[in-house]
């Protein structure tokens with residue numbers, strides 16, 4: 001038994017004689033799904049741009065010739081369908097539910113693709129929300145997917161916990177912004193990832209700076225960034241720093257995220273590139 005044993009075998013990766021429950025609680029995906037890599041995108045709180053980064057990663061990998069998918073696990077604040085301008089609802093058959101395909105061929109599943117109205121609030125308790133996310137994995141016919149990006153609910157509550165326990169996530173990307181309590185958020189993410197035995201692939205700082213179109217100067221409008229020191233402290237890589245870009249918010253609002261211009265996520269994409277063969 002490890003000296004630091006908490007008695008919670010489900011949250012520990014150690015193999016020891018005292019283990020009381022099976023380590024692998026992962027559910028199998030639908031029998032018609034073959035998903036090569038699953039990447040969870042997490043943040044400490046809402047509104048820092050987690051869904052935007054999830055969408056941009058899916059678009060970037062799709063542009064590189066991979067088949068990307070997005071599982072929107074942010075059930076109470078689903079913003080993925082809107083960013084991709086999806087109007088149609090998901091359909092199903094006796095065999096399972098079909099994701100909705102975007103204009104450029106990215107497959108999406110989100111609670112907003114199942115509810116009659118986009119504006120219907122999801123006023124559900126944690127277990128029901130977590131069960132829905134699990135079903136997005138087990139009951140959706142994803143087909144062949146190279147990269148599935150999961151837009152996680154913010155924080156470290158019971159829904160993220162169930163997602164990490166039931167879906168075999170290969171890596172985590174943490175999105176932060178300069179005005180948050182970044183060091184605490186990153187430390188929490190690192191601890192959660194250790195408990196779940198999932199590697200953190202790196203950090204993305206959103207809203208990092210604003211580049212003035214008139215003089216080309218960069219302004220730190222949300223404060224100085226500390227992401228480099230924090231990354232070093234935890235031996236993590238900073239994969240990208242995204243500016244505050246009015247074109248990005250316009251693309252989000254118009255459902256045209258597939259048209260974004262910018263190479264900010266190239267380093268993250270290079271890292272992912274190395275993980276899957278086309």
Ligand SMILES: Nc1ncnc2c1ncn2[C@@H]1O[C@H](COP(=O)(O)OP(=O)(O)OP(=O)(O)O)[C@@H](O)[C@H]1O
Nearest residue numbers: 046047048049050051052077243244245248249252
């Ligand atoms: N770098 C950016 N430049 C311009 N606008 C941005 C940027 N990042 C985010 N936004 C705007 O902020 C909105 C919120 O971002 P997003 O939905 O990705 O946050 P979130 O962290 O997923 O929030 P929640 O968890 O509440 O869903 C976006 O729709 C977009 O309009």
